[in-house]
Amino acid sequence: MTGLLLKDIRKSYGAVDVIHGINLEIKEGEFVVFVGPSGCGKSTLLRMIAGLEEITGGDMFIDGDRVNDVPPSKRGIAMVFQSYALYPHMTVYDNMAFGMRIARESKEEIDRRVRSAAEILQLTKYLDRLPKALSGGQRQRVAIGRAICRNPKVFLFDEPLSNLDAALRVATRIEIAKLSERMSGTTMIYVTHDQVEAMTLADRIVVLSAGHIEQVGAPLELYERPANLFVARFIGSPAMNVFPSTISAAGAQTTVMLAGGKSVTLDISTNASENGTEASFGVRPEDLRVTDSEDFLFEGTVAIVEALGEVTLLYIEGLVENEPIIAKIPGITQVGRGDKVRFTADRAKLHLFDAAGQSYRR
Amino acid sequence: MTGLLLKDIRKSYGAVDVIHGINLEIKEGEFVVFVGPSGCGKSTLLRMIAGLEEITGGDMFIDGDRVNDVPPSKRGIAMVFQSYALYPHMTVYDNMAFGMRIARESKEEIDRRVRSAAEILQLTKYLDRLPKALSGGQRQRVAIGRAICRNPKVFLFDEPLSNLDAALRVATRIEIAKLSERMSGTTMIYVTHDQVEAMTLADRIVVLSAGHIEQVGAPLELYERPANLFVARFIGSPAMNVFPSTISAAGAQTTVMLAGGKSVTLDISTNASENGTEASFGVRPEDLRVTDSEDFLFEGTVAIVEALGEVTLLYIEGLVENEPIIAKIPGITQVGRGDKVRFTADRAKLHLFDAAGQSYRR
Amino acid sequence: ADLKFKPGEDSKFNWASFEEFKKGHDLKGQTLTIFGPWRGEDEALFKSVYAYFVEATGAEIKYSSSENYEQQIVIDTQAGSPPDVAILPQPGLIADLASKGYLTPLGDETKQWLLDNYAAGQSWVDLSTYNGKDGTAALYAFPYKIDVKSLVWYVPENFEDAGYEVPKTMEELKALTEKIAADGEKPWCIGLGSGGATGWPATDWVEDLMLRTQAPDVYDKWVKNEIPFNDPAVTGALDEFGWFARNDQFVDGGAAAVASTDFRDSPKGLFTSPPKCYLHHQASFIPSFFPEGTVIGEDADFFYMPPYESKKELGNPVLGAGTLALITKDTPAARAFIEFLKTPIAHEVWMAQTSFLTPYKSVNVDIYGNPPLKKQGEILLSATTFRFDGSDLMPGKIGAGAFWTGMVDFVGGKSSADVAADVQKAWDAIK
Amino acid sequence: MNPSTRSPLTWAVHVSVLLLVVLWTMPTAGLLISSLRDKDQLAVSGWWTALATSSRNSVARAPSADSQVERDGKFVISGNFLGGQPGQVSAFGFSSREPAKFKPGETAELNDGERLTVQEDGSFEIVSDKRMEGSRGQRIFFTSATPPRFTLENYGEVLSAEGIGRSFINSLTVAVPSTVIPILIAAFAAYALAWMPFPGRAILLAVVVGLLVVPLQMSLIPLLKLYNGVGAFFGVPAKTYMGIWLAHTGFGLPLAIYLLRNYMAGLPREIMESARVDGASDFDIFVKIILPLSFPALASFAIFQFLWTWNDLLVAIVFLGTGQDQLVLTGRLVNLLGSRGGNWEILTASAFITIVVPLIVFFALQRYLVRGLLAGSVKGG
Amino acid sequence: MQLVAAILMMIAGVLACAAYFWSTNFILDWIFPSKGLSGAAASRNLRITNAIRPWLFLAPALFALTIYLIYPVIQSAILSLHDRGGLNFVGLRNYVWMINDGEFRQSIFNNFLWLLVVPALSTFFGLIIAALTDRIWWGNIAKTLIFMPMAISFVGAAVIWKFIYDYRAEGSEQIGLLNAIVVAFGGLPEAWITLPFWNNFFLMVILIWIQTGFAMVILSAALRGIPEETIEAAVIDGANGWQIFFKIMVPQIWGTIAVVWTTITILVLKVFDIVLAMTNGQWQSQVLANLMFDWMFRGGGDFGRGASIAVVIMVLVIPIMIWNIRNATKEMGGR
Numbered sequence A, B: 001m002t003g004l005l006l007k008d009i010r011k012s013y014g015a016v017d018v019i020h021g022i023n024l025e026i027k028e029g030e031f032v033v034f035v036g037p038s039g040c041g042k043s044t045l046l047r048m049i050a051g052l053e054e055i056t057g058g059d060m061f062i063d064g065d066r067v068n069d070v071p072p073s074k075r076g077i078a079m080v081f082q083s084y085a086l087y088p089h090m091t092v093y094d095n096m097a098f099g100m101r102i103a104r105e106s107k108e109e110i111d112r113r114v115r116s117a118a119e120i121l122q123l124t125k126y127l128d129r130l131p132k133a134l135s136g137g138q139r140q141r142v143a144i145g146r147a148i149c150r151n152p153k154v155f156l157f158d159e160p161l162s163n164l165d166a167a168l169r170v171a172t173r174i175e176i177a178k179l180s181e182r183m184s185g186t187t188m189i190y191v192t193h194d195q196v197e198a199m200t201l202a203d204r205i206v207v208l209s210a211g212h213i214e215q216v217g218a219p220l221e222l223y224e225r226p227a228n229l230f231v232a233r234f235i236g237s238p239a240m241n242v243f244p245s246t247i248s249a250a251g252a253q254t255t256v257m258l259a260g261g262k263s264v265t266l267d268i269s270t271n272a273s274e275n276g277t278e279a280s281f282g283v284r285p286e287d288l289r290v291t292d293s294e295d296f297l298f299e300g301t302v303a304i305v306e307a308l309g310e311v312t313l314l315y316i317e318g319l320v321e322n323e324p325i326i327a328k329i330p331g332i333t334q335v336g337r338g339d340k341v342r343f344t345a346d347r348a349k350l351h352l353f354d355a356a357g358q359s360y361r362r
Numbered sequence C: 001a002d003l004k005f006k007p008g009e010d011s012k013f014n015w016a017s018f019e020e021f022k023k024g025h026d027l028k029g030q031t032l033t034i035f036g037p038w039r040g041e042d043e044a045l046f047k048s049v050y051a052y053f054v055e056a057t058g059a060e061i062k063y064s065s066s067e068n069y070e071q072q073i074v075i076d077t078q079a080g081s082p083p084d085v086a087i088l089p090q091p092g093l094i095a096d097l098a099s100k101g102y103l104t105p106l107g108d109e110t111k112q113w114l115l116d117n118y119a120a121g122q123s124w125v126d127l128s129t130y131n132g133k134d135g136t137a138a139l140y141a142f143p144y145k146i147d148v149k150s151l152v153w154y155v156p157e158n159f160e161d162a163g164y165e166v167p168k169t170m171e172e173l174k175a176l177t178e179k180i181a182a183d184g185e186k187p188w189c190i191g192l193g194s195g196g197a198t199g200w201p202a203t204d205w206v207e208d209l210m211l212r213t214q215a216p217d218v219y220d221k222w223v224k225n226e227i228p229f230n231d232p233a234v235t236g237a238l239d240e241f242g243w244f245a246r247n248d249q250f251v252d253g254g255a256a257a258v259a260s261t262d263f264r265d266s267p268k269g270l271f272t273s274p275p276k277c278y279l280h281h282q283a284s285f286i287p288s289f290f291p292e293g294t295v296i297g298e299d300a301d302f303f304y305m306p307p308y309e310s311k312k313e314l315g316n317p318v319l320g321a322g323t324l325a326l327i328t329k330d331t332p333a334a335r336a337f338i339e340f341l342k343t344p345i346a347h348e349v350w351m352a353q354t355s356f357l358t359p360y361k362s363v364n365v366d367i368y369g370n371p372p373l374k375k376q377g378e379i380l381l382s383a384t385t386f387r388f389d390g391s392d393l394m395p396g397k398i399g400a401g402a403f404w405t406g407m408v409d410f411v412g413g414k415s416s417a418d419v420a421a422d423v424q425k426a427w428d429a430i431k
Numbered sequence D: 001m002n003p004s005t006r007s008p009l010t011w012a013v014h015v016s017v018l019l020l021v022v023l024w025t026m027p028t029a030g031l032l033i034s035s036l037r038d039k040d041q042l043a044v045s046g047w048w049t050a051l052a053t054s055s056r057n058s059v060a061r062a063p064s065a066d067s068q069v070e071r072d073g074k075f076v077i078s079g080n081f082l083g084g085q086p087g088q089v090s091a092f093g094f095s096s097r098e099p100a101k102f103k104p105g106e107t108a109e110l111n112d113g114e115r116l117t118v119q120e121d122g123s124f125e126i127v128s129d130k131r132m133e134g135s136r137g138q139r140i141f142f143t144s145a146t147p148p149r150f151t152l153e154n155y156g157e158v159l160s161a162e163g164i165g166r167s168f169i170n171s172l173t174v175a176v177p178s179t180v181i182p183i184l185i186a187a188f189a190a191y192a193l194a195w196m197p198f199p200g201r202a203i204l205l206a207v208v209v210g211l212l213v214v215p216l217q218m219s220l221i222p223l224l225k226l227y228n229g230v231g232a233f234f235g236v237p238a239k240t241y242m243g244i245w246l247a248h249t250g251f252g253l254p255l256a257i258y259l260l261r262n263y264m265a266g267l268p269r270e271i272m273e274s275a276r277v278d279g280a281s282d283f284d285i286f287v288k289i290i291l292p293l294s295f296p297a298l299a300s301f302a303i304f305q306f307l308w309t310w311n312d313l314l315v316a317i318v319f320l321g322t323g324q325d326q327l328v329l330t331g332r333l334v335n336l337l338g339s340r341g342g343n344w345e346i347l348t349a350s351a352f353i354t355i356v357v358p359l360i361v362f363f364a365l366q367r368y369l370v371r372g373l374l375a376g377s378v379k380g381g
Numbered sequence E: 001m002q003l004v005a006a007i008l009m010m011i012a013g014v015l016a017c018a019a020y021f022w023s024t025n026f027i028l029d030w031i032f033p034s035k036g037l038s039g040a041a042a043s044r045n046l047r048i049t050n051a052i053r054p055w056l057f058l059a060p061a062l063f064a065l066t067i068y069l070i071y072p073v074i075q076s077a078i079l080s081l082h083d084r085g086g087l088n089f090v091g092l093r094n095y096v097w098m099i100n101d102g103e104f105r106q107s108i109f110n111n112f113l114w115l116l117v118v119p120a121l122s123t124f125f126g127l128i129i130a131a132l133t134d135r136i137w138w139g140n141i142a143k144t145l146i147f148m149p150m151a152i153s154f155v156g157a158a159v160i161w162k163f164i165y166d167y168r169a170e171g172s173e174q175i176g177l178l179n180a181i182v183v184a185f186g187g188l189p190e191a192w193i194t195l196p197f198w199n200n201f202f203l204m205v206i207l208i209w210i211q212t213g214f215a216m217v218i219l220s221a222a223l224r225g226i227p228e229e230t231i232e233a234a235v236i237d238g239a240n241g242w243q244i245f246f247k248i249m250v251p252q253i254w255g256t257i258a259v260v261w262t263t264i265t266i267l268v269l270k271v272f273d274i275v276l277a278m279t280n281g282q283w284q285s286q287v288l289a290n291l292m293f294d295w296m297f298r299g300g301g302d303f304g305r306g307a308s309i310a311v312v313i314m315v316l317v318i319p320i321m322i323w324n325i326r327n328a329t330k331e332m333g334g335r
């Protein structure tokens, strides 16, 4: 069993509290992805798991042993640092072989593993180079290679693919997925800002915000049933559109009155007591469809059209203060700037959050 | 006029040729995005434009003046380094203010600009910190802030948003777009691996591969009419599916025979002489639709289903050697692993490339 | 061993003493460590002497010296690893070593030997007697190799060209000085520079003049500070020196150059064209700093620093210096070495070469390697008074410190009274 | 960075460096030139004059009366006091009072009826009607323009001294381990002080700094006492190579620790962390990461420590002794100087001989002071 | 033969040293294994090894420091309370004498001058030279030339400067360069090192001349350790050479500058060779270290007074020590 257990983990740098009591259990072999806004404490948490950062408060267990004071080298981890932390005086090959040499693996084994990792990461040509003669992406790949060469109990990846091009990113992501599958006893903790990575790789996603956990769950769960407004807006890109609204009819189905005066009924049950309270009504851009029918959700004038090829983003301004409503329409559409368009969405895909931001869909 | 002209620019590090003759004209005020696989030479090109890297061959002109030997400080540029290159001994504030102080801007002006950049980048809280007390994303934002504070003729951005979370990335991207709009005379050159960034920001995209230019064009042009297989596969994610095929009937419309024996007719004209030659037939994952009709393009068994919430990726293996065919289906679909599915696509969205990888659609 | 003069060959040498010593001492397999001040050429000369000891006894000798030998001997004795025999030129330092109990007394027999065999034996015994750790006086040192300091060097041909005569009295010397100055030339070359020891050549001047203006016992009191340093007797001698050195007309380079000119460079002025000066007061070692090829007695010569006509009663005093051998570790070999120094041959071998003078009466003075040496030997032997270099007799802090500094200040223009008072103050401070 | 990023004022850089270099080398140049000069010239004229043709007053002596030849009834002594060296006589004389009374070609009447003629090329003739006498030849004063003349004699003299080769080896035997051992010891200590947390770290560091000040002279006596004690206890000589290595180690340590710790503390901590995560122990990190990355600091310190031990005389004499098989090069060279140490020609030449090895070490180690050793290791910062 | 013996001895010496570190480290891990043990035992062992290991690394250094430096310091402190032979206890009498000694006061004053001037100028020149030579093709040659004074023995240096400062009377040929220059410009020659007060500066010049090489080498290593990219960033920001140097490079190597400055400061406290060789403290140029040397060894020496001056020298570094503690704790705060 190589599970991790974090009990009320806290971290402060001097007076600055960075992590405010994280409770989390990660099972052996699980692939957990940490997401959260920049600066929310993901790297810090990872570094605490690795043993690189002193734990200010709380307890951490690996395999049931309290490891607060166990040094990194004894924790059986491999890590990809956000800042790479390559050994500048070693070639790419040596960088990758270092950990194994320390572990006294046989020469052949080391060579085999380094070469296979290099193959996967398309680094074979660069094995003899020093890090300083590599491009940013290549360095990042060396950092990944260094970790995946090894045979640890826990893998920690801190934004490992951020500097790779799309194709390589997909390929590497798949390799990581394969790795996780092959080494079924190995726990993986992965930090990323890329939703696709998070969604495809994770068994569970941990959404962090400002040093605490907002929600933990399987990828689709987070997407479909965000626990709160923060998660709802954080998962999915562009973010979920949110309209201020008032609950006009609570019950098994809830009707809310949007700011514009239109009312919408959702398949979400609310307590009668909620009647009349403020709520946030949310719908994802990709769930919006252009419609001609009268049964539309809202209507607006397109301010900006962003054609991305595969999809088109329509920005509708003026409906909600300070923020455009965005619709993501598949393919290339004929809608142009200044057009007045009506949008609708599946009822099942509508979200409702209470004044505190908690979802009504529990 | 602050245009840039690159004439047969070359770069080699000792024996390693990195850039093999780049010819490119960038007009004043244009927003040009460089994309290309990791290690293809984007950063090197940017650094040559900045004057940080000696030009091994060719000439570079800014504003019509040959600048090969002009020092960076005289070129009127601001740059975001891929590796940030923050001044470790200065606070965030000083890091951002440094360039302006050098330029002897007034104290008030400096303060105003730094604060506004910090506001945009959500760094206000961290203005007094040293870089080492920042998270990866925060450091990257400081690097951006340092550039956008200034008032240069040319902005160079090297993967400036790679470490930011989605929301911040969108926000910052929009700020950069606004900046570009506001400073209409300022030329922007931007390196990114993010397709969305490339597509939304660019006036023109330059696709690089292994030190040379594959195609230059407006974003949609590249998406819709890739000049060659490389660009076709590079732009768009997941990459375009490519089937080996043989041209069975050339002409105003071309019919190709796929490996599986099925033939497809495309709205692409070919010379009669091409009859019987090998060609690559391509279709983008997002252009594939599941169909029940007989008029399908191909049929396969779904090997993997990746549900990303907004879209679902279907991986069909065994059709093309070594590579799955990927279909990107909007929303969450009912198709499951092991299902046999038929796919079709709009004729207009099919691509055909000759044996050398050049597109037949010219 | 390599012997410079084959035993028995040259009859001028006292080979009998060698044979006798050889018979009496067998130290085969023993090692004798000697620590001395001689380096370079001097070291080779000394080696040629102790080769006979080696030949005679079969002992091995390890001789060493170093630039900082004074510091070295202090460290080595303090730390408990002294050489067997140390040879030092500073009585002050020896007194200190003796008082700390690091020296072995040489015994009455040696004392008697000195009285019997050295010219002016009592003054050598006095020089070699120090207070031990318990405060009782005993003979601790054996003087060996003497330098004469009361010499004035000149170039005879220059005297000839200018028509000057070698002065016989101090009055004549002063007159000559004035005459040369009147001729528009500079009479004297004086240089006090000596790096860290800057100032010492002036102390020789003062001591020489002390001996010529005061009775020997005043000199003795002076070096023991039984009369204060600022006694009129002393300031008088200082002023006499000042008469020569502080007159811009009398010294090459003017008074200002005196303190900073290196003593090793200063005699070179005698030999330039035209000569920068005509006279130079310095000890017998100075010819090693004359230009190469200078033949003493012909290209350059010396005369005895003359006494005052007016003080006939003081006779012909001679100022000298020398080295003293000490037993710092009492071993048979060390004892034997002192015995060896008592043999005439130990003196004659060096005498027959260069730069060695001895008060040993029973050596053959014909052996002196060259006429000037012999002449110096005669000066030494004809001395009515012989006194050891006073600054070496004074405590180190004075003789190798305050006195030097004082002299530098003095030529720099400070009055003799102030200078003497300063030195006395320093002396008081270490009492 | 590449040339185009250089400031356009590079010429100013070149000029200022040149100026500084000239300022700094000037004194040493004086020493070098002096070491190549004739020793009697040293005290008479400035070294810079040796570089150019200069007009100089000199004295020469004609051969003695033995070498006179009889020619046409006259007795003649002739010769050339420039001795075949190039030069030009511009005046001469026979008295120290009037050393430049005559022009070349003129004839001077000597006091005793002899006549002296000197030509421009330095050849002279003394003619007398009667047989000349005396064992010393006539002094001739002359003013001549002599071109620069240098000699390697001084070096020859020093290098041919007895036992110099042996001393050279002795010096190396002292200097090399005395350089390597403290570096090794100090590097470990510096690593502990820089990267291993333990109580009292800052104080310990300050103590090390404080110990920099301990005057060497203070330590000699107590230490030698200790050595003698230890030597006596084990029945071995007190003055051994081992002893001097340790002594140099002890004296060099504070600076070594101080310099190395400062350097090591500046290494990016991510690299260490990453090694730690890779399973490396402190020992591994030290040997495989810190040591290679500290090369610039190690090299700098090695340069100095080598230099000190190489040039040291005091410690060597106190702890090693002055016997044949112990005397170090500096000791040997100092012994070449007379007891009164005024042989500047030997001093200057030996100063240059001792300088060679440290300069080679400096040159060899300088290439470890590399730029961008850490480049590419961490991103951001 | 001797060569072989010497080499063998060297190798043995160095290997023994290396072996110590390797073996103690190995033994520590062997006594307190943490691999293969579980839970509490492992973490207890880990705690122990972590507490011990720094001391293992430090042990040889501490041992050598204690014997070679701390022990003599204590001896000196004790000696300073004794009389000249070091036998009789005299209490603080040596210190009392010292305070009343004019030469001592003179030394303190001169030392202050030295401390103000030498470390600052050496470091400054070292820094400038390191920075300037760094970017020119003949930089290494220039550095070697400037380093040369360091390599020259003190005796050599003394001769060199004799040829600079030498004074000959007006009218005769100057063999000292400085006077030759002064005379060439129509001035009067001066006996430089005999001018009270000013001669301090002429002596300092020598030490600066020597120590600049030290500062240069250390700072040059530090300068080369500056991340190139920060300089590139500054170039892009439009900074010129001076601004880059003073605002980007200097602040980043500030720690090393402090170290160099400290080292030279302490060296200045100890330096006596130059003074000894050039003036031996005459003409009011005495400094503490030379004064100490004087008392220690001249004519048998007065260990009590010598030691008490040494103690004063050592006490003078205390502010520097405190400053260093501050720096170290500040710097290690984040670790």
Ligand SMILES: Nc1ncnc2c1ncn2[C@@H]1O[C@H](COP(=O)(O)OP(=O)(O)OP(=O)(O)O)[C@@H](O)[C@H]1O
Residues within 6 Å of the ligand: A132, A133, A134, A135, A136, A137, A138, A163, B013, B016, B018, B036, B037, B038, B039, B040, B041, B042, B043, B044, B045, B082
């Ligand atoms: N000093 C060097 N010596 C040799 N090759 C180098 C050197 N520096 C960079 N390269 C090579 O030059 C190529 C281009 O590097 P560059 O940094 O421009 O890539 P890039 O396009 O920015 O890649 P990325 O997206 O990974 O940052 C890379 O293949 C890299 O390995």
Ligand SMILES: Nc1ncnc2c1ncn2[C@@H]1O[C@H](COP(=O)(O)OP(=O)(O)OP(=O)(O)O)[C@@H](O)[C@H]1O
Residues within 6 Å of the ligand: A013, A016, A018, A036, A037, A038, A039, A040, A041, A042, A043, A044, A045, A082, B126, B132, B133, B134, B135, B136, B137, B138, B163, E334
């Ligand atoms: N030494 C420090 N002192 C004070 N605050 C710090 C220090 N190091 C990090 N922080 C703060 O801790 C917070 C968490 O940092 P962390 O690196 O864990 O963020 P992150 O989630 O990894 O962000 P990113 O996605 O940008 O890498 C940040 O707000 C950062 O500013």
Ligand SMILES: [Mg+2]
Residues within 6 Å of the ligand: A042, A043, A044, A082, A158, B135, B136, B137
């Ligand atoms: Mg992070």
Ligand SMILES: [Mg+2]
Residues within 6 Å of the ligand: A135, A136, A137, B042, B043, B044, B082, B158
């Ligand atoms: Mg790059």
